[in-house]
Amino acid sequence: MPWLSLLRPGDYLVVLCGAILCAVSFSLVWQEGRAEKAVVRRGGEVFAELDLSRDRRVDVPGPLGTTTIAVESAHTRVRVLSDPGAHQYCVRQGWLDRAGQIAICAPNEVSVEIVGSGKTYDSLSY
Amino acid sequence: MTRSVIKLVTTPEDHCIARLAAAAIGLALIEVAIPLPLPGVKPGLSNIVTLIVLARYGWRVAAWVSGLRVIAGGILLGQLLAPGFFLSLTGALFSLLALAGAIRLPKRWFGPVSWSVLAAFAHIGGQLVLARLWLIPHNGVFYLAPIFAVAALVFGIINGLIAAQILTGHQMSGSR
Structure with missing residues (x-):
């Protein structure tokens, strides 16, 4: 490789440091998105805060009936198990496992949102 | 009314700087035509010129070439005093500071x-700091940091290799 002859010994060191910096920046950003707990709201008010490290099932009474929310600690994730709403959007959304994700059962006025160490976004635009 | 002639006295060094800056501006303009997936991720081809100037003429001339490139590039792209211009300016300032240190390495x-x-890392670091302080005053900008860091590493290596190649070619033709 003729290109390799252009590199001096210290250059490898600098490139290695740069690669480490890249890896560190990736891990830092991913760390921040880690899910820690789920906040369940009913009618806009906090109904329960669920620790994602313990399996739990919560029944939330709403105007239409009961919305059931389940935590799976093995994967630190949460989902809406059942909901009386007509379209079942929040149920079909499936598992939520990253900070910032939210499932809203609008007809029954129940929502479950994951919060992590830092406040994150459900989307970014520029 | 008397006619007055304004004559700028220029030195050969000024001509040299102008020529090199023109090359850097040309590369900066070409670069805009290259489609890239994310705004802000650029190869920074004009930095090849800065590197060569740094090696052959020293930091002061490199600073001139870099500064002229940012200002003239801003005028030519219609970006002068727009956010993008200040991002380039900050990036150029930070990378010049890094180069001032780097040139002292054995x-x-x-x-x-x-x-x-x-x-390249100083460039993107400076730009992220400016973007955080001024353009997007929220830690959300740092979500793009890993992508910028990888781009800085990749394009930094490529530009460095091109500059090194050109510099060795020069030394060889000079010694003949």
Whole structure:
């Protein structure tokens, strides 16, 4: 490789440091998105805060009936198990496992949102 | 009314700087035509010129070439005093500071690739700080940091290699 002859010994060191910096920046950003707990709201008010490290099932009474929310600690994730709403959007959304994700059962006025160490976004635009 | 003639006295060094800056501006303009997936991720081809100037004429001339490139590039792209211009300016300032340090590293061990990578990281670091403080005052900008860091590393290495290649070619033709 003729290109390799252009590199001096210290250059490898600098490139290695740069690669480490890249890896560190990736891990830092991913760390921040880690899910820690789920906040369940009913009618806009906090109904329960669920620790994602313990399996739990919560029944939330709403105007239409009961919305059931389940935590799976093995994967630190949460989902809406059942909901009386007509379209079942929040149920079909499936598992939520990253900070910032939210499932809203609008007809029954129940929502479950994951919060992590830092406040994150459900989307970014520029 | 008397006619007055304004004559700027220019030195050969000024001409040299102008020529090199023109090359850098040309590369900066070409670069805009290259489609890239994310705004802000650019190869920074004009930095090849900065690196070569740094090696051959020293930091002061490199600072001139870099500064002229940012200002003239801003005028030509219609970006002067727009946010993008200040991002380039900050990036150029930070990478010049990094280069001022890098040029003092022992030449036997650290070559243009080191300078280029260090300058690229300083460039993106400065831009992220400016973006955080001024354009997007929220920690959300740091979500793009890993992508920028990888781009800085990759393009830093490539630009450094190109500069090193051109510099060795020069030394060889000069010694003949």
